[in-house]
Amino acid sequence: MSSEIEMIKDPGLPAHVHRSMDIDPKAAQRAERQVAILFILSALGTLLLIYSYVFVQDDIFIFIPVLGNMHAQQLGIGMGMAIALFCIGAGAIHWAKTLMPDEEVIAERHEFRSDDEDREEFVKTVKEGAAVAGLGRRPLIKRTLGAALGLSALTPLLLLRDLGPLPKDELTKTSWKAGTRLVTDPGDRPLRAEDLEVGAVAQTLPELAPDQHRTLNDIAKDAVLLIRLRPEEFNLDAERLSWTHEGIIAFSKICSHMGCAVALYEQQTKHLLCPCHQSTFDVTRAAKVIFGPSARPLPQLAITVDAEGYLIAQAPFNEPVGPSFWERSS
Ligand code: FES
Incomplete structure (x- = not known):
């Protein structure tokens, strides 16, 4: 027994060499x-992140050799975060390796739960350790660490900015209005009813005025699927039937579940399918949901023809397009 204790007390480690910082105040x-x-650099990294996020325009690019054109805002956010995290970690490690107590300690094993005396001893030791770490004696480290940690804690707050502002009625607006012609996509060619055979499906967009151009957001919200059935195949009330023209019916292409493109049409069953989560809409019943997670039909665009025989919208969509959101009840 006594020899085991000897082994624990003297495991044969090489003689301890003191660090220069322990014996030289200048070191x-x-x-x-x-x-x-390092802590100051970390704080600067966080400031770079905040500056990039708040003040750098999201359409500015910077050319970097080898990497090519980089998005300036994302580059700033990424570099700021990398600098902040790396420097605060490097600073903590350097602090521990150079300035914290350099003593070899043998901790003997004990039962899982210490007795009360040991627990009190532990608390006392932790307090002594904190005192020995010298935070009180090293105000420079204390302040710079506080600044670095405080600023890094602000970073998650920035993410709150992505929650707002509320969309209000922005999500309910598209470019469709009464009289807007339906044009092919791609091609921008106005469509007539005879361009679509029975059983055919086509994607269309609203016609643009000569001085207008489409953004990706416009295309995402305005895309419409035209489907032609035989008029007797519809199972619609009189009002909905009046929104069709010679068997042609028009729905938003944006899934009412989570916004994927409803891109599959089963000609035999007359079902539209969303490939993302398999929501299935019955074309003959105004895109009623017959399967899947979507909670509401695809919005319908009432159509007719103008004096020249081109397909036009009678009115905007009957409902907001896209996924349901928190300002809607469904
Ligand atoms: S997005 Fe269409 S079913 Fe989920």
Whole structure:
């Protein structure tokens, strides 16, 4: 037994070599400044992140050799976060390696739960350790660490900015209005009823005025699927039937579940399918949901023809397009 205790007390480690910071106050001050510089760099990294997120326009690009054109805002956010995290980690490690107590300690094993005396001893030891770590004696480190940690804690708050502002009625608006012609996509060619055979399906967009151009957002909200059935195949009330023209019916292409493109049409069953989560809409019953997670039909665009025989919208969509959202009840 006594020889086992001997082994624990003297495991044969090489003689302990003291660090220069333990014996040379100037080396300790140098290490302290290095740690402080790392914490300051971390704080600057966080400021770069915040500046990039808030003030850099999201359409500015920077050319970087080898990497090519980089999105300036994302580059700033990424570099800021990398600098902030790396420097705060490097500073903490450098602090621990150079300035914290350098003692070899043998911790003997004990039962899982310590007795009360040991627990009190532990609390006392932790407090002593905190005192020995010298935060009180090293105000420079204390302040720079506080600044670095405080600023890094602000970063998650920035994400709250992505929650707002509320969309209000923005999501309910599209470019469709009464009289807007339906044009082919691609091609922008106005469509007539005879361009679509029975059983055919086509994607269309609203016609643009000569001085207008489409953004990707417009295309995402305006895309319409035209489907031609035989008029007797519809199972619609009189009002909905009046929104069709010679068997042609028009729905938003944006799934009312989570906004994927409803891109599959089963000609035999007359079902539209969303490939994302398999919501299935019955074309003959005004895109009623017959399967899948979607909670409401695809919005319908009432159509007719103008004096020249081109297909036009009678009115905007009957409902907001796209996924249901929190300002809607469904
Ligand atoms: S997005 Fe269409 S079913 Fe989920």
